[in-house]
Amino acid sequence: MVRSNVLNRDLPITTCRLRMRIARLISRANASHIGSCFSIVEILDAVYQSVDIEKIKHGAKDRDRIIISKGHAAAAVYAILAQYGLLENDLLESYGINGSLLSGHVNHFVRFIEHSTGALGHGLPVSVGICIGMRSRKLETSRCYVLVGDGELQEGSNWEALMMAGHLKLDHLCVLVDHNGFGGVRETSQTCSLSPLTKKFESFGFEAVEVDGHDQSAILDAIAGFKSGHRPFAIICHTIKGKGASFMEGQNVWHYRPPSKEDCETLNIELLGGSE
Amino acid sequence: MRNVFFNLLHQQMREDDDIFLLIADVGLGLVDPIQNEFPDRFLNVGIAEQNMIGIAAGLCNAGFKPFCYTLSNFLIHRCFEQIRNDICLHQYPITLVGTSTGYDNGILGPTHHVIDDIGCTKVLPNIRIYSPGSVQGIHRVFEEICQIKAPAYVRIGKGNFSESEPVDGLNHMVIHRPDSSLLVITHGNILDNCIKAADIDTRFSLFCITRIKPLDPAEMDILFNRFERVLVVEDHLKGSGLFNSLCQYVVEAGLAKVRLYVLAPDDHFEARIGSKDFFSSLYGLSPEGIVSKVSEILSVEGII
Numbered sequence: 001m002v003r004s005n006v007l008n009r010d011l012p013i014t015t016c017r018l019r020m021r022i023a024r025l026i027s028r029a030n031a032s033h034i035g036s037c038f039s040i041v042e043i044l045d046a047v048y049q050s051v052d053i054e055k056i057k058h059g060a061k062d063r064d065r066i067i068i069s070k071g072h073a074a075a076a077v078y079a080i081l082a083q084y085g086l087l088e089n090d091l092l093e094s095y096g097i098n099g100s101l102l103s104g105h106v107n108h109f110v111r112f113i114e115h116s117t118g119a120l121g122h123g124l125p126v127s128v129g130i131c132i133g134m135r136s137r138k139l140e141t142s143r144c145y146v147l148v149g150d151g152e153l154q155e156g157s158n159w160e161a162l163m164m165a166g167h168l169k170l171d172h173l174c175v176l177v178d179h180n181g182f183g184g185v186r187e188t189s190q191t192c193s194l195s196p197l198t199k200k201f202e203s204f205g206f207e208a209v210e211v212d213g214h215d216q217s218a219i220l221d222a223i224a225g226f227k228s229g230h231r232p233f234a235i236i237c238h239t240i241k242g243k244g245a246s247f248m249e250g251q252n253v254w255h256y257r258p259p260s261k262e263d264c265e266t267l268n269i270e271l272l273g274g275s276e
Numbered sequence: 277m278r279n280v281f282f283n284l285l286h287q288q289m290r291e292d293d294d295i296f297l298l299i300a301d302v303g304l305g306l307v308d309p310i311q312n313e314f315p316d317r318f319l320n321v322g323i324a325e326q327n328m329i330g331i332a333a334g335l336c337n338a339g340f341k342p343f344c345y346t347l348s349n350f351l352i353h354r355c356f357e358q359i360r361n362d363i364c365l366h367q368y369p370i371t372l373v374g375t376s377t378g379y380d381n382g383i384l385g386p387t388h389h390v391i392d393d394i395g396c397t398k399v400l401p402n403i404r405i406y407s408p409g410s411v412q413g414i415h416r417v418f419e420e421i422c423q424i425k426a427p428a429y430v431r432i433g434k435g436n437f438s439e440s441e442p443v444d445g446l447n448h449m450v451i452h453r454p455d456s457s458l459l460v461i462t463h464g465n466i467l468d469n470c471i472k473a474a475d476i477d478t479r480f481s482l483f484c485i486t487r488i489k490p491l492d493p494a495e496m497d498i499l500f501n502r503f504e505r506v507l508v509v510e511d512h513l514k515g516s517g518l519f520n521s522l523c524q525y526v527v528e529a530g531l532a533k534v535r536l537y538v539l540a541p542d543d544h545f546e547a548r549i550g551s552k553d554f555f556s557s558l559y560g561l562s563p564e565g566i567v568s569k570v571s572e573i574l575s576v577e578g579i580i
Contacts, residue, residue: 061338061339065337108365108366114337115333115337115362115366116361116365116366117361118361119357119361122330122357122358122361122362124330125326125327125329125330125331125333125334125358125362126330126331126333126334126337126362127334128327128330128331128334129330129331129332129333129334129335129336129337129338130334130335130337130338131334132319132331132334132335132338133296133334133335133337133338133339133340134338135316136296136316136317136338136340137338137339139338157326157327157330157358160324160326160327161330161331163322163324164321164322164324164327164331
């Protein structure tokens with residue numbers, strides 16, 4: 001793996017570059033949610049590495065579905081789509097500009113966004129529906145990946161969906177939890193604890209594994225386990241909100257605060273040694 | 277009417293492989309034939325209505341045209357955000373089939389008085405709202421939802437009221453009296469009472485609007501050109517039902533001569549329980565109440 005040569009030696013250079021792009025998009029748009037974006041970059045990249053992009057491009061009925069339930073991490077999703085040739089660069093650069101389709105929460109008016117989210121607790125029920133539909137259509141090779149935030153799991157609708165996924169043994173469903181420990185204002189452990197999260201998934205009929213959510217090879221290994229498994233699968237990704245920016249990590253003010261130009265230059269040094 | 281609807285659905289599922297029926301653990305015995313014949317296109321999601329709507333949206337992503345069935349109060353009120361975001365925003369062809377409307381379950385108390393469901397749904401872009409008043413109306417509604425792939429809410433009251441004449445079209449003139457100057461407009465379960473009222477009092481014509489949303493402007497113009505006095509009778513809060521929609525239509529169309537009247541519950545929760553007939557009497561929706569209101573209007577207007 002090619003690694004960043006500066007502070008973030010644990011991160012691949014590709015996801016460092018993605019973070020830089022995300023930061024510049026959010027900074028220019030004066031938008032929120034950079035912390036939420038930075039915690040999922042390795043997860044998203046691993047998921048897109050694990051699917052057949054060509055089937056997605058062609059809208060094949062048996063394509064894998066990727067549902068972004070934590071829709072507020074939109075800038076990260078758009079940057080990843082561009083990375084995989086699913087979003088034009090011109091469109092990406094319109095993020096946050098009046099009249100752009102690229103909203104602050106992902107929406108299906110953007111090609112290859114399967115479902116509009118932003119209100120939390122919607123992605124999992126929809127993903128369960130997709131898996132039921134695939135099973136009914138006998139699409140044996142199609143899988144559905146849904147990315148949920150840990151704070152989002154406080155929404156009750158998720159647990160209705162998880163219960164049904166376990167009941168129906170939807171083995172083509174992979175739930176990836178961005179377990180960064182924070183909600184909008186403070187730690188989920190302080191508002192309404194999710195612990196023990198892995199046991200909760202297991203008790204709902206899932207096979208559940210925990211990984212370092214910034215270790216791409218670990219996430220890819222977990223996804224391989226999902227593909228060969230026979231139960232609905234949960235990958236609990238332990239992440240750091242704002243990962244990659246020393247001044248953001250674990251500082252929840254960056255749930256809302258947009259980075260300034262100066263912040264971006266600091267990031268450039270921390271992520272890429274000032275090369276971009 | 278509910279049984280008629282599900283019989284039509286059952287037949288249609290034989291024709292259309294894309295139809296998928298979801299229920300939220302209601303309808304004991306009703307859907308068993310469908311479940312038995314189409315186990316791969318049927319799911320009882322349990323008592324989890326918001327999950328049912330999300331699942332329906334996911335099924336649409338996979339190419340299905342789902343029907344979601346439960347009591348209207350659970351279907352609409354609990355699931356508002358799911359209906360808004362997961363169905364209407366995506367313009368998914370999901371048909372929400374809601375039953376026990378109006379005061380059908382009046383005896384169960386105010387949580388089950390479904391008198392604000394049209395108001396809740398009609399604010400949402402893209403959704404079509406149907407309130408059939410008869411078995412014939414159910415047939416017309418089913419024909420339309422099979423033709424038009426769009427979000428839809430079908431409000432089905434209890435009973436099997438059948439109109440004596442064949443019914444053309446969704447909305448139709450039930451009784452046309454050429455010499456009448458007052459038109460009564462109704463929908464859903466109150467159609468029966470309106471027809472009984474028309475047997476008692478022969479001074480008004482009666483029109484049934486089965487499709488509450490969207491209204492048909494050409495049809496409305498014909499009605500309001502013919503009748504300048506219109507009484508809307510409905511088992512729905514007057515502030516957000518059909519009367520409210522017609523008020524908006526009349527104002528936007530600049531129909532200054534048209535006078536709209538209403539018989540409908542006021543804006544409140546009713547603590548008392550009672551049968552559908554009890555509430556019909558309470559709010560003037562009974563045949564006698566409708567006749568009384570008609571007399572009042574014609575008296576004020578100087579017709580008699």
